[in-house]
Amino acid sequence: MPRSANPPRVFEILGAMNPARKRTIRLVVALSVAVLLASALIYTSFNADSPALTPSELLREAQPGRSYQLTGTVVLGSVRHEDGVLHFDVADRATGAAAVPVAYTGTVPDPFREGREIIVTVQKDGTGYTGEPNSLITKCPSKYTVAPPSEKQNA
Amino acid sequence: MALLGHACLVLALIVCAYGIAVSIYGARSDRAELSLAGRRSVYALAALLTVGMLVLEVAFAGSDFAFNAVADTSSRTTPLFYRLAALWSSQEGSLLLWAWLLSLWSSLALFLTRRRLREVASYAQAILLGFGGFFVSLMVFYADPFATTSPVPSEGDGLDPLLRFPTMMIHPPMLYSGYTLCTIPFAFAAGALLAKRRFGPHPPGAANRRSASAGGRDPIPQIDGEWIAVVRRFAIASWLLLGTGILLGASWSFSELGWGGYWAWDAVENASLLPWLTGTAFLHSLMIQERRGMLKVWNVSLALATGTLAIMGTFLVRSGILDSIHAFGGATLGVPFLVLIALMLAGSIYLVVSRRALLASAHRLDSLLSREAFFLFNNLVLVGLAFVIFWGTWFPKISEALTGQDASVGVPWFDRYTVPLALILVLLSGIGPVIAWRRATPRGVLANLAIPVAAGLLTLTVLLAAGVTKSPTALIMFCCAAFVLGSVAQELWRGSRVRARASGQPPPLALFGLIARNRRRYGGYIVHVGMAALFVGVAASSSFQHVTQLLSFSPGQSARVGAYTVRYVRPTAALTPHDDPTHTGSTLNIGAVLRVTKNGRYVTTLRPSEDFYESLEESQGSVGHLIGGQAVSNVGIDASLTRDLWSAIQPEIDTPRLKRIIKVGNETIPFSRPDEGLFAIDFFAHEYLQHPPPAQFRLEDSPLIMWIWIGGLIVFAGGLLVLSPSPAALRRRFTRPVSLELARELKYRELGELELDYGTGKLSRADYEATKAALRAEALEILDRLEPLLESPTGSPTGQDGPGSPASDRPKPLPGLLQQQDGVPDEQQGEEDGPAVEVALHQ
Numbered sequence: 001m002p003r004s005a006n007p008p009r010v011f012e013i014l015g016a017m018n019p020a021r022k023r024t025i026r027l028v029v030a031l032s033v034a035v036l037l038a039s040a041l042i043y044t045s046f047n048a049d050s051p052a053l054t055p056s057e058l059l060r061e062a063q064p065g066r067s068y069q070l071t072g073t074v075v076l077g078s079v080r081h082e083d084g085v086l087h088f089d090v091a092d093r094a095t096g097a098a099a100v101p102v103a104y105t106g107t108v109p110d111p112f113r114e115g116r117e118i119i120v121t122v123q124k125d126g127t128g129y130t131g132e133p134n135s136l137i138t139k140c141p142s143k144y145t146v147a148p149p150s151e152k153q154n155a
Numbered sequence: 156m157a158l159l160g161h162a163c164l165v166l167a168l169i170v171c172a173y174g175i176a177v178s179i180y181g182a183r184s185d186r187a188e189l190s191l192a193g194r195r196s197v198y199a200l201a202a203l204l205t206v207g208m209l210v211l212e213v214a215f216a217g218s219d220f221a222f223n224a225v226a227d228t229s230s231r232t233t234p235l236f237y238r239l240a241a242l243w244s245s246q247e248g249s250l251l252l253w254a255w256l257l258s259l260w261s262s263l264a265l266f267l268t269r270r271r272l273r274e275v276a277s278y279a280q281a282i283l284l285g286f287g288g289f290f291v292s293l294m295v296f297y298a299d300p301f302a303t304t305s306p307v308p309s310e311g312d313g314l315d316p317l318l319r320f321p322t323m324m325i326h327p328p329m330l331y332s333g334y335t336l337c338t339i340p341f342a343f344a345a346g347a348l349l350a351k352r353r354f355g356p357h358p359p360g361a362a363n364r365r366s367a368s369a370g371g372r373d374p375i376p377q378i379d380g381e382w383i384a385v386v387r388r389f390a391i392a393s394w395l396l397l398g399t400g401i402l403l404g405a406s407w408s409f410s411e412l413g414w415g416g417y418w419a420w421d422a423v424e425n426a427s428l429l430p431w432l433t434g435t436a437f438l439h440s441l442m443i444q445e446r447r448g449m450l451k452v453w454n455v456s457l458a459l460a461t462g463t464l465a466i467m468g469t470f471l472v473r474s475g476i477l478d479s480i481h482a483f484g485g486a487t488l489g490v491p492f493l494v495l496i497a498l499m500l501a502g503s504i505y506l507v508v509s510r511r512a513l514l515a516s517a518h519r520l521d522s523l524l525s526r527e528a529f530f531l532f533n534n535l536v537l538v539g540l541a542f543v544i545f546w547g548t549w550f551p552k553i554s555e556a557l558t559g560q561d562a563s564v565g566v567p568w569f570d571r572y573t574v575p576l577a578l579i580l581v582l583l584s585g586i587g588p589v590i591a592w593r594r595a596t597p598r599g600v601l602a603n604l605a606i607p608v609a610a611g612l613l614t615l616t617v618l619l620a621a622g623v624t625k626s627p628t629a630l631i632m633f634c635c636a637a638f639v640l641g642s643v644a645q646e647l648w649r650g651s652r653v654r655a656r657a658s659g660q661p662p663p664l665a666l667f668g669l670i671a672r673n674r675r676r677y678g679g680y681i682v683h684v685g686m687a688a689l690f691v692g693v694a695a696s697s698s699f700q701h702v703t704q705l706l707s708f709s710p711g712q713s714a715r716v717g718a719y720t721v722r723y724v725r726p727t728a729a730l731t732p733h734d735d736p737t738h739t740g741s742t743l744n745i746g747a748v749l750r751v752t753k754n755g756r757y758v759t760t761l762r763p764s765e766d767f768y769e770s771l772e773e774s775q776g777s778v779g780h781l782i783g784g785q786a787v788s789n790v791g792i793d794a795s796l797t798r799d800l801w802s803a804i805q806p807e808i809d810t811p812r813l814k815r816i817i818k819v820g821n822e823t824i825p826f827s828r829p830d831e832g833l834f835a836i837d838f839f840a841h842e843y844l845q846h847p848p849p850a851q852f853r854l855e856d857s858p859l860i861m862w863i864w865i866g867g868l869i870v871f872a873g874g875l876l877v878l879s880p881s882p883a884a885l886r887r888r889f890t891r892p893v894s895l896e897l898a899r900e901l902k903y904r905e906l907g908e909l910e911l912d913y914g915t916g917k918l919s920r921a922d923y924e925a926t927k928a929a930l931r932a933e934a935l936e937i938l939d940r941l942e943p944l945l946e947s948p949t950g951s952p953t954g955q956d957g958p959g960s961p962a963s964d965r966p967k968p969l970p971g972l973l974q975q976q977d978g979v980p981d982e983q984q985g986e987e988d989g990p991a992v993e994v995a996l997h998q
Contacts, residue, residue, distance in 0.1 A: 034539075041572065045550055049562040052551060069563055081807075084706030106704065107414045107853060108805065110317060110765075110787050120563070134414070141209060 050121055055090050062124045066069035067132065070122050075099050076114045093117060104131030109138040160301035163207040164294055170199045171288030175281045175819070182277035182350065188783045190277040194265050197280055200287050208255050211300055215242050221307045224300050226247050230313035232592035232740045240323045241314040244330075246473065246488075247300035252328065253469065254290035257335040260389075264339045268385050275382065278346030279339075286338055286466075289495055297488060316768045316787040322407040326400060328924055329425060333397025334465040337430050339389040340437070341462025341499075344455050347382055348506040351513060380688035383445050384897055386458065388878065390441070393461075394434045395874040401427050402867040413788030413803040415702070415855045417863070420569040422477040425548040426468035427478055429541050433461045436537035446592065446905060447527060448517030452507060453534070455495060455514060459503035464541075477551060495820035496503075510631045518958060522594040522986070529590055533583045536576055543572040574628055578635060584683040585639035587644050591917040592908065593926050599917045603645070610641030626698035633694065636687040646915070650677075653914035674876050676908070681873030695859035696799075707849040710747075710865030719758065719800065724748040726806075726847040727764065728840035730833060741766035743782050743836055745806040745843060747850065749791065763791035763802040767972075770787050776821030776836045777828075782808075794861055801855040807848045816842055895941045902934040 003111055039133055050067040078089035078099070086108060090101040102122055112118065121135035174196025181189025211224065213237045220226040228248070229241040242248040261283040268276050294300055404424070406418035407416060437457040444454050470492035471477060507514070520527055546553070547564050554562045589603035614637035616632060621890075647666060655665035670677040701717030708714065713722045727746045731738060746764025750757070770784035786805075793800040820835035909930060915924040 034535075036709070037539070038542070041546060044566060044571070045546060045564050046558075048568040049550065049554060049564050051560050051562040067565075105706075108851075110413050111785055119975070 009049065033062045052119075054092050054098075055100040056092050056095075058100055058122075058129070059098050062129075067121050067123055069119060070100060070102070070129070071117070071119050072100070073117050074112070074114050079114055088114075090118065090120070101128045102131050103128060103137060104133075106131070106133035108136060111138040112136065156214060156219070157301045157303045160207050160210040161299075163203045163210070164291055164299075164301070167200055167203040167207070168288060168295055169290045170196050170203065171284045171291060173894060174200070174284040176287065178277045178281035178284065182274050182281070185274070187273060190273055190280075192278050193277060193284070194269065195260065195264055197261050197284060197287075200284065200291075201262045202254075203260050204251070204255040204291075207251060207300075211242055211251060212239060215239060218311065219625070220309070220311050221303045221305070222300075223304055226304070226308050226311040228312065228314055230311035230740075233311075233314045233319075234738055234740050236321075237314050237319050237323065237739065240318070240327075243327045244299070244314055244318055244323075247294065247298040247302070249327070250290055250294050250298055250329075250473075251300045253331050253335065254294070256328065256331050257287055257290065260332065260335050260339060261287070261342075264343075264389055267388075271381050272343075272347075272385065274350040274700060275343060275346040278349040279342040282342040282345055283338065288341075289491070293488060293491060297491070304637065310771075312771060313768070313784075315377045316739065316741065316766065316785045317412070319787070320407055320411045322403050322411075326403040326407060329396050329403060329764060330400030332391050333395075333427075334430070334469055335398050336389055336396060337434065337465035338462045339393070340386045340458040341465075343382065343386050343389075344458035344462075345506055348455065348510045348513075351510065368737065381897060383441060387438070387441055390434060390437055390458070390461075390876065391878050393439060393465075394431065395871065396429045397434065397870060398874075399425065399867070400866070401431065406864055409801075409860070409869040410790055411788070413790065413805070413853065415790075415803065415853060415857075417860075420544075420566050421548065422548050423468075423472055425544050426464075426471040429545055429548075430464040430468060432537050432541040432544070433457055433464060436534045436541075439537075440534050441673075444529055445901060449520070449527070450531075451514040451516065452511060456503070456507055457534075457538075459499075463499045463503065465498060466492070466499060470496060471548075477548065498568075500901055502573030524590070524595045524597060525585060526590045526592045526595070529583060529587050533580065533587065536579050536583065540576045540580070541572060543576070544569070576691060578628070581632065581635040581639060581687055584686060585642040586995065588680055588683070589642050589917065590844070591912040592905070593924075594922050595917055596919040596922060599919060603915070603917055604642075604814050606645045607638045607641035611635065611638035613637070623699075626694075629694040629698035632690055639683055639687040640834060643684050646680060647677070649915035651910055653911060656914075669875070673907075674879060678873045678876030678878075681876060682870050683873075685866045685869030685871075685873055687866070688862050688869055690867045692859050692862030692864075692866060696857040696863070697990070699858045701856040703852075703854040705852040705854070708852050709849040710847055714852075714854065716800075716854040718753055719856060720752045721761075721802070721854055722750045722752070723852075724750050724760075726844055726850075727762070728843040728973055730837055730840065733768065739766065739787075741768050741787070742833070743767040743840060744789070745804075745808065745840070746789070746791075747804050747806075747852070749852075750804055751793070751800060759800065761791035761793060761800060761802045763804040764789045765804055765806055767808075773826070776817065777824045777826045778820030778832045778839075779817045781829070781832050781836050782839075793874065796859075796861055798856055798858045799860045801857060803853045805851040806843075807850055808843070809987055810846075810848045812842060812846060813839060813848075895937055899934070899937050899941060902930060902937060906930050906934065965984045 050069045052069040052071055053061070055070065055072045058068055062068060071093070071094070072090040073093055075089035075091050075096075078087075078101075080087050084105065086104045087101065088104070089101050091097060091099045100122075102120060103125075104120065116138055119137040121132040122129040123132070171939050174193045175194070175471060178193030181187070181191075181193055196294075204442070211222070213219075213571055214222045215229055216235065218225065218229060218231050218238065224242070224245045224247050228245045229238045232980055233241065243252045261280070265276060265280055265283075293750075298728050356394060401424070404427075409415070409417040434457075437454060440450050440454050440457065445448050470489070474492060475488035476489060520531075522528065547569050551561050551563045554560060586604070589607065590600055611634040615630065615634045618633060623630060623633075650663055650669045651666035654660065654669045655662050658665065658668070703716040703721075705714055708723055710723050710725055713720055715721070725748050727744070727748060729744055731741045731744045744764050746762055749761040749763070751759050751761060766787045767782035768784035768787070769782070770780045772780055772783060775783035788803045791802040791804075799801045816835065816839045820832065820839075824831045824835060906927070909918075909923065909926055912918050913920075920928070
């Protein structure tokens with residue numbers, strides 16, 4: 001490519017430097033760029049996150065307008081369809097306490113049913129909680145393990 | 156039988172311990188017979204674990220419920236095909252599969268290197284046996300695949316219906332093969348560092364002096380060419396199988412699970428992508444080391460990181476530490492895995508730092524405008540991408556550690572970083588091929604970029620004219636893909652023209668010869684084309700997808716999805732016929748017939764359905780339990796090159812009428828009469844057909860999604876081409892100077908490629924002359940060093956140099972070589988010597 005007659009001064013300085021120094025500068029610049037990019041990444045990840053909460057934590061600390069990842073089990077007998085909206089309650093995995101009512105639209109995974117463990121992203125909406133469409137994840141209970149103890153006892 | 160399985164495991168553990176001990180001792184004391192014993196331990200491990208696999212598969216095939224693994228994941232109602240695949244659905248079985256595949260691939264790797272790199276291979280086999288021993292001891296102490304119970308249950312839980320899909324047979328073994336193959340470059344990298352072998356070419360003077368006194372123990376105290384040749388092959392194999400496994404999983408997700416996607420940035424998916432990305436980076440930067448002796452620290456680190464990430468992926472899957480769709484219980488294996496990963500990490504860092512003097516670069520980057528520089532850039536992008544995904548995947552744990560709050564980043568966060576990085580990668584995969592090695596001229600680069608850029612701009616214009624403006628990122632991706640196609644097509648066209656001119660062959664034959672003789676180069680380009688096609692599919696299907704969610708859709712109603720009209724013609728409901736070849740063991744199948752039209756014209760008929768499976772919960776009643784288990788979607792797809800129409804149904808079976816049938820059946824039919832229970836279910840199906848309640852549907856019109864799978868196939872084909880053994884490699888004798896022979900082959904290839912680069916206008920005359928002179932000097936030096944080794948009887952062991960073998964009649968100095976090369980038929984020369992090596996050396 002044709003060089004301009006008067007290259008900017010920066011290039012003159014760079015050209016005059018010895019190669020080792022040039023490499024060091026290049027390395028420092030590259031590393032700083034990498035560090036900057038990594039910090040941006042890390043910063044945004046803390047901003048874009050949705051805290052993972054259990055139902056009892058959610059009831060305690062949820063604020064409207066913020067997304068939360070709710071993890072728990074679907075309460076037996078709580079699932080109903082109403083005008084195309086799926087309603088169900090989510091309770092703490094261990095104790096079964098604190099039922100959070102969720103209104104959800106979107107894809108429902110095959111293994112979804114009462115008593116199963118689910119993860120759903122929700123926002124507080126008045127007294128209830130609205131599920132983000134298509135955010136429902138069902139943990140399949142028996143892929144790598146025996147059916148959970150609760151099902152065994154029922155059997 | 157369980158006893159035999161146990162015995163195999165215990166013996167395997169002993170064999171591992173013995174093998175590790177003799178391998179390390181053999182390497183340290185330089186005793187070949189001990190190294191041999193170590194290698195044979197790996198074979199023995201493979202044999203023992205094969206017996207173990209057979210024992211367990213026989214138990215699964217014969218539904219021997221005395222085995223816990225069989226009772227937990229299989230049943231008599233599970234069809235044979237899925238009973239066999241059920242082995243790896245259990246925690247224990249999947250560990251066995253992992254260890255078994257590891258032992259098989261390790262055996263292959265060590266068999267192929269049996270006459271090379273003895274010291275390195277000794278350490279490598281110790282490390283591989285260490286992995287084997289780790290997994291075997293997990294099975295012996297934590298998760299025994301051969302554990303039995305008494306009394307023997309009469310029936311098992313059955314394979315999770317979600318896993319009853321043909322891909323189940325090959326997706327896990329593929330992924331595990333990829334994971335286990337990742338450990339082989341790891342082992343050889345660590346082995347080479349342990350052996351303190353020097354990586355890459357010496358400074359010429361020192362090497363000459365040393366090899367001049369070639370009577371010594373090891374005339375070539377360096378492992379550049381050989382080490383790369385060994386590691387490269389297995390790195391490609393792992394890359395290929397891991398990639399195939401990932402894509403198979405994606406297509407499984409799309410065509411079986413009822414959510415209509417193929418990638419969810421799920422922890423387990425990400426875990427498999429990480430080693431694939433670092434492996435991709437490794438394959439590229441290894442080429443720079445091979446040619447220029449640069450980036451050795453980086454390459455060794457990438458090989459070590461890839462192996463560690465593969466184990467980390469296994470850890471993530473096995474421990475259930477992160478929330479995932481691929482859910483798992485029992486975090487019992489977390490601690491041992493953490494210990495292993497910590498060991499691998501600490502060991503890797505220690506080795507790289509303490510051996511850094513051996514990893515000094517032989518050269519520096521000649522120019523920022525060279526293929527090396529672009530490979531370096533591509534490496535940074537790939538590693539950056541891996542870092543983004545690593546961070547996002549582990550964010551819940553990182554956040555918990557830093558803020559005490561478990562939190563996760565969503566899909567949009569991943570997209571924000573991965574989409575631009577993917578765009579850059581595709582762009583780079585088009586630029587790389589048109590830039591010459593070592594030093595390219597700006598003029599040459601611009602001239603070579605003209606056609607690809609024109610292809611990209613043309614695509615942009617056409618798409619804009621066609622009104623495709625909705626998604627700028629997708630638009631850019633299409634242009635980048637066109638750019639890659641243009642660049643590869645230009646390479647093939649110009650290359651075959653150069654070859655046609657040089658050899659006088661007709662162009663199509665020249666093209667074929669060009670690809671066949673330069674498999675690595677053009678195989679790689681084919682992979683680039685495949686990746687571009689794959690990304691086109693990803694961009695189009697994610698940006699221009701139409702989704703219609705119907706929550707209450709009754710027969711006779713119509714709905715629109717994209718430009719299509721879908722009419723619910725009629726419901727279907729039937730007991731699942733047991734003689735159905737695709738039968739997966741369900742009881743009842745309820746579905747719908749959907750007629751799809753576009754502008755009033757018939758397009759296709761979709762038949763989505765849902766399978767209902769039996770449950771073992773007796774509380775559901777004698778009839779209810781027959782369909783009370785899991786329900787699994789059978790997606791109805793009409794696939795084509797331009798778009799996939801996708802449909803899934805979730806039928807409503809909880810209507811009062813249907814519930815009453817179950818209730819009456821439960822009350823009147825005893826558990827002892829499953830035949831009558833099925834009769835009731837048949838009646839249930841009839842009732843459903845008579846009064847079909849509205850059902851939920853999900854309809855998708857996904858453009859170009861087929862190109863993801865086609866792109867994957869192209870990548871696979873290109874990868875096989877790269878991997879296919881070259882005639883030169885098959886002929887190569889494993890004599891002592893093998894490293895030099897490899898170096899010589901490489902020089903020929905470099906010279907050939909230089910000619911090609913010059914012939915296709917990537918180099919200025921001055922750069923071409925300069926580089927050629929440098930390469931010729933390097934080639935001469937190699938030949939000088941090779942010559943005494945080949946002539947001295949110590950250098951070429953008896954029997955290795957029969958008449959006609961490439962080594963025996965190797966000419967001495969360069970001029971002699973030239974005359975001889977002329978007389979030798981084409982395929983007698985190095986694999987990838989390019990079309991014009993003869994010419995190059997003649998001048």
